[in-house]
Amino acid sequence: MGLDDDAREYHREEPPGKIEIATTKPTNTQRDLSLAYSPGVAAPCLDIDEDPSKAFEYTAKGNLVGVVSNGSAVLGLGDIGPQASKPVMEGKGVLFKRFADIDVFDVELEHTDVDAFVETVSAMEPTFGGINLEDIKAPECFEIERRLREEMDIPVFHDDQHGTAIISGAALLNAVEIADKDLEELDIVFSGAGASALATARFYVSLGAKQENITLCDSSGIITEERAEAGDVNEYKQEFAQDTSAGDLADAMAGADVFVGLSVGGIVSQEMVRSMADNPIVFAMANPDPEITYEDAKAARDDDVIMATGRSDYPNQVNNVLGFPFLFRGALDVRATEINEEMKRAAASALAELAQQDVPDAVVKAYGDEPLQFGPDYVIPKPLDPRVLFEIAPAVAQAAMDSGAARTEVDTAEYRERLEARLGKSREMMRVVLNKAKSNPKRIALAEGTDEKMIRAAYQMQEQGIAEPVLLGESDSIQRTADELGLSFEPEIVDPQERDVEPYAERLHDIRKRHGVTPSEATDLVRGNTNYLGSVMVERGDADAMLTGLTHNYPSALRPPLEVVGTADDAEYVAGVYMLTFQNRVIFVADATVNQDPDEEVLAEVTKHTAKLARRFNVEPRAAMLSYSNFGSVDNPGTRKPRRAVESLHDDPEVDFPVDGEMQADTAVVEDILNDTYSFSELDDPANVLIFPNLESGNIGYKLLQRLGGAEAIGPMLVGMDKPVHVLQRGDEVKDIVNLAGVAVVDAQE
Numbered sequence: 001m002g003l004d005d006d007a008r009e010y011h012r013e014e015p016p017g018k019i020e021i022a023t024t025k026p027t028n029t030q031r032d033l034s035l036a037y038s039p040g041v042a043a044p045c046l047d048i049d050e051d052p053s054k055a056f057e058y059t060a061k062g063n064l065v066g067v068v069s070n071g072s073a074v075l076g077l078g079d080i081g082p083q084a085s086k087p088v089m090e091g092k093g094v095l096f097k098r099f100a101d102i103d104v105f106d107v108e109l110e111h112t113d114v115d116a117f118v119e120t121v122s123a124m125e126p127t128f129g130g131i132n133l134e135d136i137k138a139p140e141c142f143e144i145e146r147r148l149r150e151e152m153d154i155p156v157f158h159d160d161q162h163g164t165a166i167i168s169g170a171a172l173l174n175a176v177e178i179a180d181k182d183l184e185e186l187d188i189v190f191s192g193a194g195a196s197a198l199a200t201a202r203f204y205v206s207l208g209a210k211q212e213n214i215t216l217c218d219s220s221g222i223i224t225e226e227r228a229e230a231g232d233v234n235e236y237k238q239e240f241a242q243d244t245s246a247g248d249l250a251d252a253m254a255g256a257d258v259f260v261g262l263s264v265g266g267i268v269s270q271e272m273v274r275s276m277a278d279n280p281i282v283f284a285m286a287n288p289d290p291e292i293t294y295e296d297a298k299a300a301r302d303d304d305v306i307m308a309t310g311r312s313d314y315p316n317q318v319n320n321v322l323g324f325p326f327l328f329r330g331a332l333d334v335r336a337t338e339i340n341e342e343m344k345r346a347a348a349s350a351l352a353e354l355a356q357q358d359v360p361d362a363v364v365k366a367y368g369d370e371p372l373q374f375g376p377d378y379v380i381p382k383p384l385d386p387r388v389l390f391e392i393a394p395a396v397a398q399a400a401m402d403s404g405a406a407r408t409e410v411d412t413a414e415y416r417e418r419l420e421a422r423l424g425k426s427r428e429m430m431r432v433v434l435n436k437a438k439s440n441p442k443r444i445a446l447a448e449g450t451d452e453k454m455i456r457a458a459y460q461m462q463e464q465g466i467a468e469p470v471l472l473g474e475s476d477s478i479q480r481t482a483d484e485l486g487l488s489f490e491p492e493i494v495d496p497q498e499r500d501v502e503p504y505a506e507r508l509h510d511i512r513k514r515h516g517v518t519p520s521e522a523t524d525l526v527r528g529n530t531n532y533l534g535s536v537m538v539e540r541g542d543a544d545a546m547l548t549g550l551t552h553n554y555p556s557a558l559r560p561p562l563e564v565v566g567t568a569d570d571a572e573y574v575a576g577v578y579m580l581t582f583q584n585r586v587i588f589v590a591d592a593t594v595n596q597d598p599d600e601e602v603l604a605e606v607t608k609h610t611a612k613l614a615r616r617f618n619v620e621p622r623a624a625m626l627s628y629s630n631f632g633s634v635d636n637p638g639t640r641k642p643r644r645a646v647e648s649l650h651d652d653p654e655v656d657f658p659v660d661g662e663m664q665a666d667t668a669v670v671e672d673i674l675n676d677t678y679s680f681s682e683l684d685d686p687a688n689v690l691i692f693p694n695l696e697s698g699n700i701g702y703k704l705l706q707r708l709g710g711a712e713a714i715g716p717m718l719v720g721m722d723k724p725v726h727v728l729q730r731g732d733e734v735k736d737i738v739n740l741a742g743v744a745v746v747d748a749q750e
Contacts, residue, residue: 085135173348
């Protein structure tokens with residue numbers, strides 16, 4: 001099957017289309033229904049009648065956008081009418097929901113008359129928090145947007161005009177910096193003078209470009225004052241008419257710094273690119289075929305050509321999905337009355353700044369592991385970068401508040417955290433720990449300091465104020481990698497070949513001399529194995545915590561800290577704990593990495609360690625000892641072990657949290673089973689700390705929950721150590737390292 005047939009089947013599959021309505025409140029009982037509809041619904045209705053702003057409190061209005069079109073200018077398809085445009089508008093709704101968690105009703109109108117269109121949309125203001133106009137032909141779209149913005153007290157945004165303007169504007173800001181040019185001095189040429197081109201030209205002026213330096217070309221050539229006076233161009237194009245001689249696109253491009261293509265494919269030759277100024281900026285954004293291909297534009301010149309297109313298979317894709325979801329998210333969350341120029345500039349600037357930051361590993365993987373680093377081939381973020389939400393929306397919200405468009409205020413720091421929480425429970429939980437870490441950062445020894453991921457993680461720790469990283473390894477190699485990554489920071493480095501490590505060797509010998517380690521072997525270990533060096537640094541207090549394991553198998557990475565740092569005074573055993581986050585639930589799973597066949601004493605101690613860890617995440621622990629039996633239904637040595645662990649915990653005066661078992665996994669986590677069948681249990685609510693009977697079941701269990709249950713896993717977090725040490729998993733991403741660093745810092749604080 002070809003792509004067209006696949007798309008037809010995709011849309012046809014039951015249920016047809018791409019969207020549905022879902023309830024957000026319980027509707028299971030008669031009382032639920034009486035609250036949702038009659039008679040309970042009368043109370044909020046009367047409140048809104050008295051104070052219309054309460055519609056934002058009582059209804060979905062504040063998170064609902066209308067995507068409105070008449071189908072008169074559908075991208076790549078032309079005037080296909082409202083009914084045929086519905087799959088496109090549903091698709092727009094999917095993007096709103098996927099990228100910014102905004103709900104959408106798509107509205108397709110059988111109106112070609114401007115007055116009728118405006119009157120209909122304006123009458124829908126009570127329904128929506130914002131209006132996204134889509135695929136309406138020029139010049140009618142200009143008048144429709146202008147009038148609706150005047151008549152409506154909610155944001156009205158025509159994405160075909162302003163989306164490309166904002167995204168390419170962000171690319172322009174970075175391209176100018178890379179090419180070492182001055183925005184005010186740029187000679188800019190446009191191919192195309194439709195809605196998108198005109199809005200983009202205006203936005204570039206808003207960013208700082210000079211209008212007199214912008215030349216627009218339509219199908220008849222350069223838009224000149226002579227053509228304007230002759231009535232050869234409409235009133236909207238006249239805005240950019242230049243006092244220059246007539247000519248075609250090739251004439252306009254000669255000596256230009258920037259080419260902006262919003263027209264048709266294949267109309268720019270390599271010779272036209274060669275005629276441009278040094279280090280030209282070429283934004284060929286016609287879809288699906290750009291005005292000139294990426295390969296041809298790059299090959300046309302020997303100097304740097306900064307190239308952007310609308311295609312995903314080339315670097316620097318100008319994709320409107322980087323704009324409209326986050327503009328509306330920020331606007332809706334401060335109940336803005338409009339999306340104004342200040343808000344659009346804020347979005348472009350925030351996008352440009354984000355492109356200069358280190359790119360998460362998950363984003364790099366999503367794009368085929370191609371290098372993504374600020375430079376000519378990376379001037380705008382990728383659409384699948386999750387950080388766009390919590391970087392752009394707060395900037396837009398702040399601009400709305402500063403410009404007077406907002407009807408309510410938000411604290412942008414707290415708002416950013418709420419946005420992060422929309423991306424998953426794990427981000428919400430980690431934010432608790434990272435905020436604690438920032439309050440009092442500690443020194444963390446990173447044993448595998450020459451690894452690229454460790455260096456990137458160290459940069460983020462330092463930038464975010466989470467920790468004071470200490471990279472262990474060859475200093476020249478570390479600094480060289482940091483420079484290649486474009487990370488402008490000066491990390492603290494401990495190079496065992498350059499640093500006097502004799503005090504560490506002496507301490508290691510003192511600790512391990514009765515375990516066969518000689519003085520010379522101790523010196524070799526601290527010089528040749530940074531896991532031993534980092535462990536002794538932590539043991540001596542020269543570092544507050546340590547991370548390792550990224551390039552080692554778990555046992556070999558764990559051995560040095562166990563030998564040197566050891567367990568805490570009140571602990572005999574350590575354990576590996578994973579925090580698993582679901583949409584509305586957090587569970588701590590132990591032991592998944594250390595103890596192969598623990599007895600009841602080990603299980604009891606691991607339970608206490610895990611409960612203490614849960615509280616670091618502001619989670620009150622409720623622990624369940626898991627087995628294949630429920631409360632004595634099977635009696636054998638395997639089931640007695642968790643049962644006896646529970647008995648010892650119940651007798652322990654230091655245990656101040658509910659714990660019970662042995663119990664089956666579904667009993668532990670399903671409220672109806674726990675409360676109806678086993679109402680005598682110590683647990684009033686489902687468990688959030690699950691203690692597995694052995695390493696095999698713990699490791700299997702957490703991986704099944706992660707892969708089949710859709711849980712996000714954070715860890716493993718090592719509990720029971722005398723000082724904070726955490727062993728990463730091979731292949732962990734930078735965010736995993738930073739997260740465990742935050743946990744280690746909070747450990748050290750306590």
